[in-house]
Amino acid sequence: MIELRDLTRIYDGVAAVDHVSLTVERGQIATLVGASGSGKTTLLRMINRLVEPSSGQVQIEGRDTASMPVHQLRRRIGYAIQGVGLFPHQSVAENIATVPRLLGWSNAQILDRVDELLSLFQLDPATFRDRRPGQLSGGQTQRVGVARALAARPDLLLMDEPFGALDSVIRAKAQSDLRDIQSRLGTTMILVTHDIEEAVRLGDRIAVMDRGKVLQYDTPAQVLAHPATPFVRDLIGPSERVYRLLSLTTVAEIAIAGDAYGPAIPRDLTLREALAEIMRSGRDALPLEGGGIVTLAALRARSAR
């Protein structure tokens, strides 16, 4: 469990982060979303003390981070950034081995761990182990960057716009891969993004930030359904809000008994995709594979919440 208590960082008399308190439960993903200059990156960097707080506390599993030697703290926390920052003079394996080596793991342990991580990120170890970062594509570079951050099995992974350099197709794939890996490893993650779509897709909880303050910290459904301030409403985008809300739920959750004509849709489709299918095919209700139907009226009721 990560607890931020009353964290403040002041630059030249102006608070970049202003009395922020929030808690991230173990194994959850919290996304920090806001415009540039909202203080989200500064907040993230105070957690591994790349930025020292002006006041306030960060506690990891009940321990105040200020009491730990800074290098040991950082070696326990994974860190992946937008530019990725792979070391160009080292091979992929050497890059991934950075923190284990700093921690003094044995060579055999390190080799095993590197291969394990490469496989986890769908990179063939034999092919990629000895490559230089310059020989990787954008998506591969990003994956190696995250693999490096996870190498020493950190309890916490901090990510700053990790998908910022990827094009939209690769980005969607990278996001769902990250979710898979996170649920498999159970790593707690805090992820900074300026993209509300990404925040909603990845976050168990979303912290919306503006001018150094957290305006709302809640589940994606709550943030979308009940924006705390006009700023949050604007950030979500009034016209997009309905679709974002619909994309959080699968059709199986609102299915009712009944019959409808036409081809059946998979049960794990989101409401947003179901709505698109209703519009496209001109039907009022869609049958689900394995029984039940989802109706336009039900979708309407859902989006009015």
Add this chain to the structure above:
Amino acid sequence: MSRPAILFALIGLSGIVLPLVQFKPNRIAAGEGVVLITGFGWGAAVALGLAAILVAGCWAGWAALTRLAVALLGVVAVTLSLGMAARHLAQADNALARVSPAGGFWLLLLAFSLMFGDAITRLRPSAVTRWLILCAVLVLIAVVLATGLLDGVSVMREYAARREPFLNAARTHLLLGFGSLGLALAVGLPLGMVLFHAPRIAGPVLAALNVVQTIPSLALFGIMIPLFGWLAATLPTAAQWGLSGIGIFPAMTALFLYALLPVVSNTVAGLSGVPVAIREAAEGLGMTRPQILMRILVPLALPVLLAAVRIVLVQNIGLGVIAGLIGGGGFGSFVFQGLNQTAMDLVLLGALPTIALALLAGIVMDLLVDLSQRRA
């Protein structure tokens, strides 16, 4: 038509027309010029051959490798012609007579060396090939010198009379060049690293080093000779430590000061050139400052650091000549002795090895910089 080759041909042809050597009754008297064609028995044939190569070289269709071989042949032929002319002209009955290389020789050598360099550039040789070419050229020079083919030439006769002092001068010159480089690295690298972490003082320090760099060497000696002389006379142990107003101490100090700016500024530039994302990643992963410096920044800045070594080495081997002026030894002592005696052959005995050394250092360092860039 190959345009550079036309230039080489013009240079070379004028070299054939101008005197190849100066024939002098003794080492300081004015001499008379002798052209290649009449220089020795085969002179006319060699001149014709060289002219043919130069003119034919203007045709662009030659393979780079052929061009390289022909250029090398030209360089060797010109050099051997010098030796032959010296042997032919300086008859045994006149031990005082001297045969010195003249304008024609230098122009011919220049023309074929340029052709050689041009051919290497066209060949785009791999790193290994370039090392091999360098070694081959060095071996060739050693063979030509060892076989005594050039022993009749005035410079070699000056050398023959000064074997021992020449070796001493070579030793001193290398000590000056590499010693000042070592000192500059020992002081400049740490200083550059400190300035990199403290950008606020970097500006003033670099500006001060820049000022040092602009002081002419003679002016620098003008300041140092009385200062060090006074220190050596006043401080009881200073003289024992080698401190003195003239000699190798002020020479080494001057070269060290001149080397400092390139080393420090390249260190700062090289470290600053590492992308911020890489530095932040290293920091975020929990590397300590010394670890970031030694494992990340220095390896990535290596090409820039080696470039500084190259600049300093070439600069200080050349500048090292000035040590001869204040009794510091090195090849400069021959240059200044020669100037005093108006014996140009003696000047050449100091100048030629200096140029060769600087050229060699430059080429070797270029190859090393290239190697380090491939690694990074």
